[in-house]
Amino acid sequence: MTVLFVNACLRGDESRTLTLCREYLEGIEDVKEVNLAELKLDPYYGGQVAFRAQLEAHDNYDDPLFDLAKDFAEADEIVIGAPYWDLSFPAALKIYVEHICAMGITFHYTDQGICEGMCQARHLTYITTCGGKVAGINFGYEYMCGLANMLGIPEVRFAVAEDLDVVGADIEANLNEARNTIAELRETR
Numbered sequence: 001m002t003v004l005f006v007n008a009c010l011r012g013d014e015s016r017t018l019t020l021c022r023e024y025l026e027g028i029e030d031v032k033e034v035n036l037a038e039l040k041l042d043p044y045y046g047g048q049v050a051f052r053a054q055l056e057a058h059d060n061y062d063d064p065l066f067d068l069a070k071d072f073a074e075a076d077e078i079v080i081g082a083p084y085w086d087l088s089f090p091a092a093l094k095i096y097v098e099h100i101c102a103m104g105i106t107f108h109y110t111d112q113g114i115c116e117g118m119c120q121a122r123h124l125t126y127i128t129t130c131g132g133k134v135a136g137i138n139f140g141y142e143y144m145c146g147l148a149n150m151l152g153i154p155e156v157r158f159a160v161a162e163d164l165d166v167v168g169a170d171i172e173a174n175l176n177e178a179r180n181t182i183a184e185l186r187e188t189r
């Protein structure tokens with residue numbers, strides 16, 4: 001079984017989100033990590049979109065620009081770790097999404113014109129932390145639900161630690177709440 005870990009915890013070892021992700025992944029063999037802080041992907045602009053589209057139109061998927069999408073499509077399980085930034089997640093993660101949304105690899109259109117996901121993963125686990133209380137609507141998580149739906153991943157699982165930057169908050173207790181969820185998620189992999 002391959003687990004693809006998309007690490008969007010851009011503060012590296014300082015990141016509380018990354019600590020939670022490592023706890024979820026502990027002891028799991030066959031984890032492939034995509035470290036977005038190291039990759040520093042470029043966003044797609046018109047020229048690259050046109051170049052990729054003509055490759056897709058010819059079913060020509062040999063170009064390395066498709067490698068991230070292939071890994072995403074083939075993984076048995078996806079884990080994404082990202083802090084809550086500006087109501088969702090770091091832009092680096094959105095740019096990664098641009099790279100993996102490759103038609104013919106992670107999704108395609110049926111003859112009836114319906115978008116159909118092509119990914120193998122049985123679930124996507126989204127782990128995040130927030131400075132404040134996001135009060136039930138976490139747009140990072142909501143976005144991932146939409147993405148998973150588009151790419152054919154049937155389940156999205158979620159662990160969050162909130163109130164990590166609030167003065168006087170019991171940060172360790174807030175992290176422990178997420179740890180409890182993570183322990184349950186590990187049991188139901």
Ligand SMILES: Cc1cc2nc3c(=O)[nH]c(=O)nc-3n(C[C@H](O)[C@H](O)[C@H](O)COP(=O)(O)O)c2cc1C
Binds near residue numbers: 009010015087130134
């Ligand atoms: C650029 C930036 C934007 C942020 N935006 C939000 C936000 O919209 N809502 C919120 O509750 N916290 C926000 N925060 C606080 C982070 O979510 C919080 O510190 C989080 O725990 C950081 O995760 P990390 O320790 O893994 O880096 C932001 C922090 C940064 C650096």
